[in-house]
Amino acid sequence: MIVLEFKLKGKAEQYRIIDDMIRTAQFVRNKALRHWVDNQGVKLVDLYKQCAIMAKEFEGAGKLNSMARQAMAQRAIFAIQRFFANCQTKKPGKKGYPQFKKHSRSVEYKTSGWKLSTDKRCLTFTDGFAAGTFRLLGSRDLHFSAPTEIKRIRVVRRADGYYAQFCINIERKEEPVSTGKTIGIDVGLNHFYTDSDGETVPNPRYLRQSEKALKRLQKRVCRKKKGSKSRKKAINKLGRKHLKVSRQRKDFAIKTALCVVKYNDFVACEDLQVRNMVKNHKLAKSISDAAWSQFAEWLEYFGKVYSKTVIAVPPQYTSQECSNCGNIVKKTLSTRTHICGCGTILDRDHNAGRNILAKGLKARAGINLNTVGHTGIHAGGQNDLYSLVATKQR
Template sequence: MLVYEMKLEGEKVQYEKLDEAIRTGRFVRNSIIKAWIDGQVKSRSDAYKYCKILADNINFPWAKKLNSMARQAHAERAWAAIERFYKNCKAKVPGKKAVRPRDDGSRKGTRTKRGYPKFKKYQVRASVEYKTSGWKLSEDRRYLTLTDKFEVGTFKLWGSRNLHYYQLKQIKRVRIIRRHDGYYAQFLIDHIREEKKELTGKQTGLDVGLNHFYTNSEGNQVDNPRFFRKDERQIKKLQKRLSGTKKGSKNRIKARNRLGREGAGADAGSAHRAPSHLKVSRRRNDWACKEAQHVIESNDLVAIENLKVRNMVKNHHLAKSINDAAWYKFREWLEYFGSIYGVPVIAVEPFNTSQNCSNCGKKVSKTLSTRTHKCPHCGYEADRDENAAINILQSALKQLSTTPGRGESNISGETGLCLDGETQTDKPTRRKRKSG
C-alpha cells in the first residue's frame, strides 16, 4: 500500500465546507464511542449500522451530508480505538488507569487499563476519509472533486506525484487532511512497492543516542541534527505571543497559526521566515527518512534496539531531547525501507547492551556520563556507543542462529506506515508569489 500526498488549492468557501465535513466525521466517530459506552454498539457491524441511525436522525441533519462510505470509514476509526483498548486490557498493559462508566451511568468502581477510547476534540490537524465513493478525479488526474452533499466542489492538486501510473480502482481511499499551512489529499493506492538491491556483504548494528544520533558497529557516528533545539528560541517567542492574546480573539487565531506553521519573521517587515512546529517536524521526518534509506541500501542486515520510547520520555530531564531525536520515527522508516529492499531489520532487547563487553562478554558497569568502554577483564577499549552497537549486532545474529523461527518473527516485513500517511508523502509544488 502506497500513500501519495498532494496539496489542495481552492477558495475560502470550499475550505469552510471542508471544515464542516471534517467536523461531521469527528461527530460520527464520537457518537459511536458514546454508543459503545452506553452498550448500543458491541461489534464492528453494529458500528456500521449505527452510521445509518445517525444519518436518519432528524436531530443531526448534517450527518446525512457526509458520504455513506465516509461515515463507515470514521466508524472503523472508532472501532479501531475500541479494539486497541480491548487488546491492552487482555495483555494487561501497565499504565495510567481510567474510569469507565457503569451501565447505570455512574462512574464509581470500574477501572480500566491504559488506552480507553477518548472523544476527539477540535484540533487544527484533523481529517475526513472517503473510501471508493464520494470523490472523483479528473481525466488528467490534476483535479479532485468531492461529490457528497457538502458540495465542496473541485480542488487543484499540487505535487510532483503522477497518479497516471495507477488505475482508479487501485485507489482504495482518499483522506483529506487539514494542517496549519493548508489542506492536503492523501491517496491510498493498492500497490506493493519493491526495489532491487545488490548485496553489499555488510551487516550493522545501530545504537541511537543523544550526543550522536546513532553509532554503528564499525564505529561510524552520525551527528544529532537537533532540529527543535536549534529553533527553540524563536519558537518560544511565538509561544509567548500566543499566551499574551485574548482567548477567542482573531489575534489569538493568527498567533496560533503562526506558531503551528511557517509564518512571518519575528520583526515586522523582516524577510526571515520564523521556524514552527510544523516546519521542524517536517525537517526531522525528512532527515530520518533519508538516513534510514541510506542505512538500508548500505547493508544486508540491520540490528536495532527495541526501545520503549514512551517510557523513556517520562524522564523529564531528557524528554525534550529524546523527542527531538525522533528515534521511533527513524525505526519506522528503517522497517519500511527494509520491507521494500528485502533487508532484515531485527529489533533486540536493550538488556545490558551498553554494560557488557563486546569482546569478552563480561559486564562492566558504567554510568551514563562514562563515554568510553574499558574492560578490566580483557583490556578491550572502545567508544561506549560503538561497544553497544557491536553487542546489538551480535545479539541479533545470535537470535537468528539459535531460534530461527523467533528471529524471523522479529524481522520487520510489514509496517503500518501507509495507514498513517507517512509513506511517499510529497512536498507540494507551489507557484511563486510576487513580493509586495
C-alpha cells in the same frame, strides 16, 4: 499499500466547507462511540447501522458520504479494539480507553464521494457538502494508478493548508542490491547513532535549533486577546513552526533509514521502549526530538521494500557488556568510554553497536535469547497506514 500526498488548492469558501466536513466526521465518530458506551458488545456492523440512522436524524450527517460515515465508525471500533488488546496483553500503565474527540483534523472517504479529473490533477467532492473541485499540488503522479487501486482518500487539515492523501493498493518493491555488509546500530543523544564500525551520524536536534523562535511565537500568542483574529494568526504561525520542525525530523529519519538499509544487507538495532524512556523528565525533550521510534519504523519499512533483514534486539546490557570478552563493566550515563580489563578501550556507543550486531546475528541464526518484542523478526511488520506516508509531507 502506498500513500501519495497532495496539497489541495481551492477558495476560502471551499476550505470552510472542508472544515464542516471534518466537524461532521468528528460528530459521527463520537456518536458511534457513545452508542458503544451505552450498548456494550456492539460490533462494527451495528455501528454501520447506527450511521445510517444518524444520516436520517441529523442533516449534517446526511450530507456526509455514506462510506465516509462508515470510515468514522471504523475509527471508533479500532479505538475500542486497541483498548481491549491492551487489556488482554496487560500493558503497563493506562490502557487507552476510547475518548471522545474534540479537535479532529481529518475526514476519510473510501471509493465514493469523490472524483478525479481526466488528467488526475483535480479532485472533486461529490457528496452533500458539495465542496467543489480542488487542484492537486505535488510532485507525485497518479497516472500510474488505476482508479480501482485507490482504496481510500484522507483529507487532512494542517497549519499550512489542506492535504489529500491517496491510499493506493500497490505493493512497493525495489530491486535489492547486495553489499555483503552487516551493521549494528546504537542510537543516542550525543550522536543520532553509532554503528558497529565506529561510524557516527550527528544528532540534528531540530527542536533545540528552533526553540528560541518557538518561545517567541508562543509569547505572541499569550499576549493576544482570546478569540481575536490576531490571536488566531499568531496561533497559526506557531503551528507552522511546529509543523516545520516535525517535517525536518521526519525527513531526516527517512533519509537516514534509507541510507542504512540500501548500503547494508543486515541491520540490527535496539528494541527501545521510548514511551517509558520519556518518563525521565530531564531527558524527555531530547529523546522526543531524536525521533528514535520513527527511525525504527522506517528501518522496518525500507527493509521490507528492499528485501533486507532488519532485526530489533533487546537493549539490556549492550552498553555494559564488553564486546570483546563478554565481561560486564558497570558504567554511569556520564561515562562515555568503555575500558575493560581485557585491554579493550572503545567509545561507549561503539561498544554497544558491536554488541547489538552480535545479538542480531545470533537472533538470525535462531538462537533463543529469551527476548520479547520485535527480536528476531524480518522487517515488514504492519505499521499504521498514515504513519508511513510514502512521500515527504510538504
